[in-house]
Amino acid sequence: MIKKNEEYLVEIIDNGFRGEGIAKIDGFTIFIPNAIKGxxxxxxxxxxxxxxxxxKIISILESSKWREDVDCYTYQRCGGCNLxxxxYEQTIQIKKNAVESTLKKALGKEVVISEVIKxxxxxxxxxxxxxPVGINKEGQPIMGVFAERTHDIIPTNDCKIQNKLGQKIANAIYQFIVENNIEVYNEKTLEGSLRHIIIRIGIKTKEVMLILVSNTNQIPKEQALIQFITNKFPEIKTVIKNINCKNTNVILGNINExxxxxxxxxxxxxxxxxxISPMSFYQINPIQTEKLYQKAIEFAxxxxxxxxxxLYCGIGTIGIFASQxxxxxxxxxxxxxxxxDAKENAKLNGxxxxxxxxGDVEKTLPSxxxxxxxxxDVVFLDPPRKGCDRLTLETLLTIKPKxxxxxxxxxxxxxxxxxxLEExxxxxxxxxxxxxxxxxxxxCVAVLQLKENM
Ligand SMILES: C[S@@+](CC[C@H](N)C(=O)[O-])C[C@H]1O[C@@H](n2cnc3c(N)ncnc32)[C@H](O)[C@@H]1O
Structure with missing residues (x-):
């Protein structure tokens, strides 16, 4: 019997879908974050x-050749990176295994991944x-990322996956908040103003959108903040105040000024x-997005x-890529x-x-x-994480695109x-x-071909 707080020596026999190490003790499965197969x-x-x-790991007796020194001081506390x-090569292997075994389990057969676009x-x-911006235990303003599954903010000023310019702008806004005693949002009292800093960057155009999410209609020293930040970073082409007064986990409110x-x-x-507008979805890794869309179009x-x-077209990117x-x-x-945005994007690109x-695909597609x-003839599907609605899949099975x-x-x-769809x-x-x-x-990008005689 495995007991809480007991210590054991184990060998990691695999890595799970989230990269966690997997070991067995007398056939009983143990999940161990941060451990690597072997x-x-x-x-x-x-x-x-x-x-x-x-x-949890207490000590590593035999280390994997894939183990690397962690280069981030908030790693494992913030909800961002897990691997x-x-x-990097090993992270790819873990993702490949995760996709292969998930598909095998669902479809009851091996599925070969023809290409991994690294x-x-x-x-x-x-x-x-x-x-998020908030207040720490000492009552000081704090900016960073939420610790995984909590609302504790971990100060972040050097994220390894964020765009460097975005990080610099966020750091400068934080500095302004501290130096000017701006009252930021307090999740406990629901008082204060600034609650989130959102920065979206056109990587190729170098245009920056700054969204200040506020609990109040007016952010203290609003104009001074805008002047300070746009003087320092002329790449900021637009600043939007988003009002969100609700006690909610949803970041954006409905009002944009x-x-x-x-x-x-x-x-x-x-x-x-x-x-790209503040409320529109846009893929967060544009370098890989180009390759993803090329693959999707090659498959078509x-x-x-x-x-x-x-379907689920966002600002029309895949369709416009395929339009020629x-x-x-x-x-x-x-x-x-x-x-x-999609309509304007079509015009913009001739x-x-x-x-x-x-509309919602499930309703708008049938109508x-x-x-x-x-x-x-061809349907592109790019739904959110929850996948397609059953009705959408049934509609596709009825209309049978090739x-x-x-x-x-x-x-x-x-x-x-x-x-x-395998029906x-x-x-x-x-x-x-x-x-x-x-x-x-x-x-993932997958292509499904209508079976003969269907
Ligand atoms: C993963 S994104 C893909 C967007 C776009 N294809 C792209 O590559 O940028 C999914 C999109 O589906 C939209 N969406 C979510 N549920 C939807 C639904 N039921 N019907 C239509 N669109 C939906 C979201 O707003 C989001 O823009």
């Missing part, structure tokens, strides 16, 4: 359940910084330029004659601002064969099919949805793209 470690048991236990203690320089890749500039920025992806094998649906090689693109997305519609009497190219940031929901489709090819280096997150 290592021999001394552990202390922290928690025991009926089916498994959790332990910084190992070599990142050449897997650092400072994020184009979006989102730091443009304090400076036009309220949006541009970024370039491939040969295209995209307008377009000839220029196809009618394409870009298609007859017509129809995009659907739930966020109205994103669809406004794309005349794309139309975009606001669009009915109203326009359309028969898509190809479905499924872009997914969650192997579990991808596998679930592919299992449903009429064959999973033909699958690649993974490392969009989120040194985290356990992984992006």
């Amino acid at each position: 290592e021999k470690v001394k552990i202390k048991i922290l928690k025991v359940t009926t089916s498994h236990a959790f332990g 910084r203690h190992m070599n 990142m050449q320089k897997p650092y400072h890749y994020r184009n979006k910084l989102q730091y 443009v304090l400076l500039g036009k309220g949006y920025i541009y970024d370039d992806l491939g040969a295209y330029r995209f307008k 094998e377009l000839t220029g004659r196809e009618i394409i649906f870009d 090689n298609a007859k017509k693109i129809y995009g659907i997305e739930t966020i109205p601002e994103a669809i406004e 794309v005349k064969n794309a139309e975009f519609f606001v 669009l099919l009915k109203e326009y009497k359309l028969e898509p 190809k479905i190219v499924y872009v997914s940031c969650n192997p579990a929901t991808l596998s679930r949805d592919v299992k449903i 009429k489709y064959e999973l033909n090819d699958l690649s993974i793209c490392d969009m989120f280096p040194f985290t356990y997150h992984v992006e």
